[in-house]
Amino acid sequence: MSIWQDQHVTVVVSGGIASYKAIYLVRQLMKQGATVRVTMTAHATEFVTPLTFQTLTxxxxxxDEFTMQDPKHVGHVALADWTDLMIMVPATANLIAKVANGIADxxxxxxxxxxxxxxxxxxxxxxxxxxxxxxxxxxAQLQTDGLQxxxxxxxMLAEGYVGRGRMPEPDEIVDWLTQTLIDQQTDLPLHGKKVLVTAGGTREMIDPVRYISNRSSGKMGYAxxxxxxxxxxEVTLISTPTALTQPAGVQYIEVLSAAELLTQVTAKFATTDMLVMAAAVSDYRxxxxxxxxxxxxxxxxxxxxxxxxxADILKQLAAQKTGQFVIGFAAETQHLLANAEKKLAEKKLDMLVANDVxxxxxGFNGDTNQVTLLTPNSTPVTTNLLSKTEIAHSVLTAAINRGA
Incomplete structure (x- = not known):
């Protein structure tokens, strides 16, 4: 479940040329699972109509504070009480000045x-x-008062020249808000844990322009x-080059070959609580x-x-465990359970995520997956066909339930 799920978010839109970007921010927050309501200044309605936000949300x-939508409730107080998180975007100089000085007009x-x-x-x-x-x-006064x-x-600004003052893109704002929410919630199940994830297909060079690899897109590892x-x-992602956007709030290390991957994972393994070996490592070079x-x-x-x-990276690292929870992945095309159970036992893994590609x-390149989760001395559990994000939740929830 997303950290945004069921959050009540109030977006305050003030009047600037960047007001239109608030539309995209609202959409992004809703995609994350938040319920969004909007309040606007009169100047903001000159740039974007209230109907746009009403239709979207x-x-x-x-x-209009003098229009009573519900006679039983005072509008601004009811919305304030409903709010779990408020974001002012774009916040003009005028709005900032009013908020800093407690003006409510x-x-x-x-x-x-x-x-x-x-x-x-x-x-x-x-x-x-x-x-x-x-x-x-x-x-400065807003920050002193506890606002982020x-x-x-x-x-490039509306005036036609470059300067500081441009509103960041909605995706950047969501990433910033998400990281802040995560930092504030100390009761999250993996709070204080260090998780090391590998992703993508390694490349073994034949000559300067050719290499041996596989069809892995890296999507499962990134999820x-x-x-x-x-x-x-606290997440470190070690990945081969992909077409994917690097996840926000995650330390990113890029590698090419299986040998480079082994070096980087080994360097991090001793201080890791959980290893998620989702990379598709070439068997030969x-x-x-x-x-x-x-x-x-x-x-x-x-x-x-x-x-x-x-090198068999997973087997080498699993043999060095000093308390780490090690999760392996297996992409199979036949005899899924037999091959997966053999790999789970031979490599002494805490969990194996197997799929029939x-x-x-x-499996490869798509946005969905269906996996079977295997753990020692337990009956395998097969998921439905789900998004890779939902699969990631299922895998990590199962690992947490196993004491990871």
Whole structure:
């Protein structure tokens, strides 16, 4: 379950050119599982209509404190009491000044003043307005009062020149909010734990332009890293190059070959509480990679490539366990349970996640997966076909229940 699930989030929109970005932020928060309501200043309604937010959130938009939507409740107090988390985005210099000085003269600012939930501020304005001593003084006051303030980005402003004051992109804001929520919740099941995740398919070079690899996209490993972070862990992701965006709040280390992966994982293993070995490691590598590109020769009918086994990283590390919980992955195309049970026993794993990649919607490159979870002395458990994020939750929940 996402850390945002069932959170009541109030988004305060003030009047700036970046107001339209609040639409995308609201959508992102809803995708994460939050219930979102919006309150707007009068100036904000000149840039984006309340109907836009009402249609998107399927919640009433509070933009006029003198319009009673429910005669039994005072509008700004009812919304304030409903709120678990408030974010002001974009926060103009005017809104920041009012909040810093306790001014409540419209629907948005009266709601802000009445809200006791954690408050987050995303300033967005012209660079000269942002740098003005009065604005900086007001931002400092907000932080003194316990509000969290996100530093604006540097980029092209509405005025046509580059400066600091640009509103960060909605994805960046969600990442910032998520990390703050995680840091504040010490009761998360993996709080205080160090989780090491590997992802992607290793590459074993043949020559400078060719390599041996596999079809792994890295999506399952990235999902494991993301969910582990949401469950409170300090996460390190060791990955081969992928087309995926690096998960926010996670230490990222890039490797290419099985040998590089072994070196990096070994260096981290002693201080790790849980290893999630989701990377698809090449079983073989060329005995010798040549320095120059192998050219096709006239009359040549074939090419012999001599291979040797790569190191069995999972087996080596599992043998060195001093309390770490080690999770392995097995992609099979036949005899799933027999092969998985053999791997679980031979490599002395605490859990093995096996999947039959010959089945539609399962395994490589897709966004869904279906796995069988095997643990020593227990009956295997097979999941439904789920998103890889849901699979990651299932795997980590099972590991936590096993004492990880």
């Amino acid at each position: 399927q919640q009433p938009v509070f933009s 419209d629907a948005a600012t009266t709601t802000i003043l009445a809200t006791t939930a954690p408050k987050y501020v995303v300033p967005a304005m012209n660079s000269h307005m942002y740098a003005n001593p009065a604005t900086q003084r007001n931002l 303030v996100l530093t604006p980005a540097t980029g 494991m890293a993301t969910v582990a972070r949401e469950l409170g862990a 060329p005995v010798k990679a040549v320095d120059q590109k192998i050219k096709k020769q006239p009359g040549q009918t074939g090419l012999t490539l001599e291979l040797t086994e790569t 010959s089945q539609p919607g399962v």
